[in-house]
Amino acid sequence: MARQRQVVSHKVPLDSANLCNSFWSNSLIFPLYAATASLMVIFLGVLWASSYGLRWHAFWFKTTPNEPEYASETHSVAAHVEKHGGRTIFAFKIARLAGCLTLLSLSLFSLVVDKDDGEETEALQASAHQAAMCVTYFYALFLAILSITGTWKWSRVIIKHVNTVLLCALGVYFYRDVFPLATFARTPMDFAEGRLLWAKIINLFAVAVVIPLFVPCQYIPVDPKNPMRSTPEQTALIISMVFYFCLDPLIFLAYRIPHLNFDRLPPLADYGYTENLKADVFPHSDVFAGKKCHVFFVFVWVYRWTVLGMTVMLIIVALSAFISPIGSNRLLR
Numbered sequence: 001m002a003r004q005r006q007v008v009s010h011k012v013p014l015d016s017a018n019l020c021n022s023f024w025s026n027s028l029i030f031p032l033y034a035a036t037a038s039l040m041v042i043f044l045g046v047l048w049a050s051s052y053g054l055r056w057h058a059f060w061f062k063t064t065p066n067e068p069e070y071a072s073e074t075h076s077v078a079a080h081v082e083k084h085g086g087r088t089i090f091a092f093k094i095a096r097l098a099g100c101l102t103l104l105s106l107s108l109f110s111l112v113v114d115k116d117d118g119e120e121t122e123a124l125q126a127s128a129h130q131a132a133m134c135v136t137y138f139y140a141l142f143l144a145i146l147s148i149t150g151t152w153k154w155s156r157v158i159i160k161h162v163n164t165v166l167l168c169a170l171g172v173y174f175y176r177d178v179f180p181l182a183t184f185a186r187t188p189m190d191f192a193e194g195r196l197l198w199a200k201i202i203n204l205f206a207v208a209v210v211i212p213l214f215v216p217c218q219y220i221p222v223d224p225k226n227p228m229r230s231t232p233e234q235t236a237l238i239i240s241m242v243f244y245f246c247l248d249p250l251i252f253l254a255y256r257i258p259h260l261n262f263d264r265l266p267p268l269a270d271y272g273y274t275e276n277l278k279a280d281v282f283p284h285s286d287v288f289a290g291k292k293c294h295v296f297f298v299f300v301w302v303y304r305w306t307v308l309g310m311t312v313m314l315i316i317v318a319l320s321a322f323i324s325p326i327g328s329n330r331l332l333r
């Protein structure tokens with residue numbers, strides 16, 4: 001009897017450890033990891049934008065410390081909407097908020113009504129995974145609310161975090177439930193949810209992909225004190241920038257008339273004006289100010305985000321060349 005008790009006492013910790021490991025390694029927990037990382041980044045951003053962060057930045061980079069910017073009181077709803085980019089952009093933000101609320105409601109419904117007929121351990125794991133998704137969607141909903149009620153500067157930052165978390169959740173569902181439909185030997189992992197699963201995926205696709213691709217970009221002048229007329233490139237949709245739809249009116253106009261005068265071309269973007277380029281480049285290349293860096297590294301630093309984006313795109317293009325041979329290899333095996 002004592003020996004049996006000893007065996008049982010050794011089995012319980014082992015099962016608990018396996019349960020814990022399987023919970024944290026499940027793919028449904030990955031969106032929660034993304035939400036946690038997003039929360040940490042936002043916290044660091046708030047800390048960096050505070051008075052202490054500005055003082056540390058001024059001390060480290062030998063600059064004059066600036067006062068932190070606080071949200072100005074806006075007594076008019078119309079003025080608040082205008083600061084967020086206008087009615088169209090604000091409507092997309094409300095649609096994102098409604099989508100996050102729908103996702104949270106569907107996940108809560110799955111958590112409440114889901115009753116697994118399997119073992120108690122499997123039912124506990126399924127409930128824990130649904131609870132993790134509920135926490136993730138609640139975080140996304142909270143950020144969506146902040147993107148509407150906060151200032152337009154923080155709204156731009158928060159929307160990027162919302163899109164990242166939702167894209168991570170969509171990628172997990174695509175791997176678990178959509179990709180197996182293209183195979184012969186695999187089945188969707190969450191097939192037991194039935195129509196509720198596809199309602200989640202469709203809603204998640206709309207919020208994480210459709211809305212970011214079709215929301216217009218907000219025009220933000222380089223010099224807020226001297227705003228200029230925006231160009232179609234600066235306010236175009238992301239999907240329009242990908243396929244260059246923003247140039248269609250100009251191309252059709254040039255096709256209909258015998259000669260296109262230069263005054264009918266779109267205006268130059270404000271970031272292309274000489275005075276703005278000078279303000280960006282001269283602090284890093286002015287020899288009279290003691291700058292002795294090579295001009296190549298100056299331009300690489302000034303256009304670092306453009307160079308980084310082009311580098312990432314080239315890497316993606318190079319890796320995509322392996323898709324066809326790998327697909328043929330896996331198909332013929």
